[in-house]
Amino acid sequence: xxxxxxxxxxxxxxxxxxxxxxxxxxxxxxxxxxxxxxxxxxxxxxxxxxxxxxxxxxxxxxxxxxxxxxxxxxxxxxxxxxxxxxxxxxxxxxxxxxxxxxxxxxxxxxxxxxxxxxxxxxxxxxxxxxxxxxxxxxxxxxxxxxxxxxxxxxxxxxxxxxxxxxxxxxxxxxxxxxxxxxxxxxxxxxxxxxxxxxxxxxxxxxxxxxxxxxxxxxxxxxxxxxxxxxxxxxxxxxxxxxxxxxxxxxxxxxxxxxxxxxxxxxxxxxxxxxxxxxxxxxxxxxxxxxxxxxxxxxxxxxxxxxxxxxxxxxxxxxxxxxxxxxxxxxxxxxxxxxxxxxxxxxxxxxxxxxxxxxxxxxxxx
Numbered sequence: 001x002x003x004x005x006x007x008x009x010x011x012x013x014x015x016x017x018x019x020x021x022x023x024x025x026x027x028x029x030x031x032x033x034x035x036x037x038x039x040x041x042x043x044x045x046x047x048x049x050x051x052x053x054x055x056x057x058x059x060x061x062x063x064x065x066x067x068x069x070x071x072x073x074x075x076x077x078x079x080x081x082x083x084x085x086x087x088x089x090x091x092x093x094x095x096x097x098x099x100x101x102x103x104x105x106x107x108x109x110x111x112x113x114x115x116x117x118x119x120x121x122x123x124x125x126x127x128x129x130x131x132x133x134x135x136x137x138x139x140x141x142x143x144x145x146x147x148x149x150x151x152x153x154x155x156x157x158x159x160x161x162x163x164x165x166x167x168x169x170x171x172x173x174x175x176x177x178x179x180x181x182x183x184x185x186x187x188x189x190x191x192x193x194x195x196x197x198x199x200x201x202x203x204x205x206x207x208x209x210x211x212x213x214x215x216x217x218x219x220x221x222x223x224x225x226x227x228x229x230x231x232x233x234x235x236x237x238x239x240x241x242x243x244x245x246x247x248x249x250x251x252x253x254x255x256x257x258x259x260x261x262x263x264x265x266x267x268x269x270x271x272x273x274x275x276x277x278x279x280x281x282x283x284x285x286x287x288x289x290x291x292x293x294x295x296x297x298x299x300x301x302x303x304x305x306x307x308x309x310x311x312x313x314x315x316x317x318x319x320x321x322x323x324x325x326x327x328x329x330x331x332x333x334x335x336x337x338x339x340x341x342x343x344x345x346x347x348x349x350x351x352x353x354x355x356x357x358x359x360x361x362x363x364x365x
Contacts, residue, residue, distance in 0.1 A: 029339050032251035033262070039252065040259025047256045051326060062326050065253055069207055069318040070214075071246035075239035076147050076314075077215025080169050094291060094300035098167050101287045101308035102145045103178060109282065110142030111135070111186040113275040122271050130329050132191040134272060137333025139186045140320050142279060143179055145171045146310035150303065153310065153345055157352045159303035167307055172212065175312075180204050183319070195323060203322040207315050247314070254317065254335055257326035265332075272336040277344060284309035284348045288355075298359035302352040310345055313338045 040047050053063040118131040126134070147168055154164040180203075184195045222231045255262060262269075287308040291301035313334060320330040 024342075028248060029251060029335075032248050033255045033335075033339075036252040036255025036257075037259045037262055040256040041263070044259075047259070050253065051257050062253075062321060065250055065318070065321055065326060066206065068246045068250040068253070069314060070211060072243050072250070072314045073207060073211040074214050074218070075236070075243050077172075077212045078219045078236065078239075079151070079165075080147075080172055080212070080215060081165055081219070082169060082216070093294045094163065094296045094304050095167060095170065097287055097290050097294070097296070098304040098307050099170065099174070101283055101290075101304075102171060103174060103182075105286060106145075106279070106283050106308065107139060107143040107182050107186060110275065110279050111139050111190045113279055114138040115190045117271070117275050125271065126268065128192070130268070132193045133324065133329025134268075134333045135191045136187045136193050136195075136324065137316075137320050137328075137330035138272070138275060139190065140183055140323075140330065141276070141311050141313065141316040141334045141337045143182050143186070144312035144315045144319070145175065146307055147172060147312045147315075149341070149345070150307050150310055153306040153349055154303040156346075156349045157302035157306070158299060158356075159306075160297075160299040163300050164303040164307075167304065171307070172208075176204065176208055176212075179208070179315075193324075199323055200319070203319045206322070207318045250317065251335065251338070254321070254326055254331060258332055260327075262332070268329075268332070269336055269339070272333050273340050276337055276340055280309045280340075280344050280348070288352065292358055295360055298352075298356050301359060302349075305352060306345065306348060309348055310341065311337055313341060 050064055051062065114135040118126060118134050123131070150168060151161075151164060153159075154161065180197070180200045184197050184200055187193055187195045219231070222235055226235070284305045288301060288305035291304055296304070316334040316337065317331065320328065320334045324330040
């Protein structure tokens with residue numbers, strides 16, 4: 001009888017799907033990559049002028065890309081609800097696992113994998129200077145926990161939306177303090193590059209603090225004026241087209257700036273994908289298995305595994321550009337993270353959904 005009821009409920013429940021953009025994000029990224037390279041090869045003078053538009057001489061903070069990054073990140077930060085921190089003590093095991101994987105395991109394991117592959121395994125195909133850039137970019141990518149897309153992954157796995165919000169909010173606050181020191185320490189330790197801490201700090205202020213403050217202010221103002229229901233169901237959906245266009249335009253510019261490198265280094269994109277894939281599956285498995293061992297409900301375990309696996313690639317791209325320039329290997333490494341993000345995370349979602357029975361009864365939302 002229970003099986004019949006469950007089947008009937010499943011039949012009545014609408015299938016959970018990504019929207020058109022989210023479902024084919026890898027395709028859009030690939031198309032932007034092609035468009036950017038073509039633009040860079042067809043109009044090099046115009047691309048050089050765009051590349052030279054910086055906030056200050058030698059700052060590496062490209063003005064057009066910075067504006068586009070703000071258009072992407074600010075709507076994401078508007079989703080952060082600091083009142084959810086009152087629930088941080090509810091089911092603390094899931095939050096502890098998420099934080100440990102994100103801030104202790106993830107950046108350090110990526111530093112090790114990046115060093116191993118680009119100093120040893122792939123050393124015959126790339127130069128030491130290229131290896132330094134790729135190692136730095138992968139570390140920056142791993143040090144930025146996912147903020148926006150994790151809500152999509154949580155939805156697809158029947159995650160507890162309130163608890164997912166707590167996990168994301170706490171991660172954002174920790175990112176304000178730990179992102180810069182971890183990136184600086186690991187990049188200096190795993191490569192021959194020296195990270196100017198002042199530039200890294202400016203990146204944190206520009207691409208975390210400013211969007212977060214704007215998001216908090218706008219969130220409170222809109223809710224005060226029109227109510228939470230209007231804010232969550234009506235207003236936030238209106239930002240989606242602008243966010244998507246900003247992301248795609250950013251990718252076109254990045255690949256246009258790197259056109260002369262990419263045309264001769266297509267093979268390097270595949271090489272960069274290898275440590276990213278290994279690290280994603282390793283961290284997802286670690287978080288998911290740990291939560292199963294601790295008997296954490298599936299509605300908390302699945303989003304926790306997904307947060308540990310995915311990355312805040314918008315911040316990573318912006319930071320790599322600010323530190324090393326838009327035509328750097330580090331920037332390319334962070335963009336490869338975007339290229340592999342969706343198919344990999346969908347596979348993790350599929351595993352989480354198929355293993356729901358491994359967790360205690362009553363774990364579903």
